Amino acid sequence: MDGSELIRFDKVVKRFGGNTVLDELDFSVASGKHVTLIGPSGSGKTTILRLLMTLIKPDEGTIKVGGEYLTHEQKNGKLVPAGEKHVREVRKNIGMVFQQFNLFPNMKVLRNITEAPVTVLGLSKDEAEERARELLDMVGLGDRCDAYPTQLSGGQQQRVAIARALAMRPQVLLLDEVTSALDPELVAGVLDVLRDIAHTTDITMLCVTHEMSFARDISDQVLMFDAGRVIESGSPEKIFSEPEHERTREFLSAVL
């Protein structure tokens, strides 16, 4: 938790057709911090996470992760659009948990977690399994290594997805409305696991959530988005108790 800058968006523009979704967006996330993005539907929050996962590319601007450009690379002293190999290297620092758990249905829980560490990071099967078992204990599923995803509840599957993301030892964990697809009674278990991770590890978190009490509990900083820009940011105490912007007040009164 050294506070150095881990993520930086610089004048990022993203358009879909004629619709400008991110409008010269600047923001940064310091290493070890937990930052939550809130704001009305369609304000561009998920787009930010998808840009970081390189699922989409910005139309303008630059994105850096861990001091390296994600969008560009240096070649012969010039900044050029990043090639696939460069993107893959920078992307290794980033883990993501999606709304839909996206587990491999034909693999048991343990293998879901060990697959990428073995094939992408080159860990031995034994090393990967040891780490996977630790992570499964951490998410409260140490006894479900041999289950298939369909034998688990949605909440359990999402906890496996969290363990799978952490198994790659990313510097930053992106969380995209990870409880939205869950039955209400399963939400608390997943949020408790994430609270525990936030409070006991030094991983950086960038989180899109509609769970305002969760955002209040884990965040060092809350960014309020509207129409593709950060209109207000600050500690959860400030944003939730003394919002300055009229749009923030309107948004919070609709969701709290």
Ligand SMILES: Nc1ncnc2c1ncn2[C@@H]1O[C@H](COP(=O)(O)OP(=O)(O)OP(=O)(O)O)[C@@H](O)[C@H]1O
């Ligand atoms: N692939 C796409 N093609 C066209 N439009 C898109 C695409 N992805 C996102 N958009 C549009 O971009 C805008 C921002 O979407 P985004 O999902 O980032 O918003 P959000 O703030 O995460 O919303 P929500 O809280 O509802 O998830 C929306 O108007 C959406 O319809």
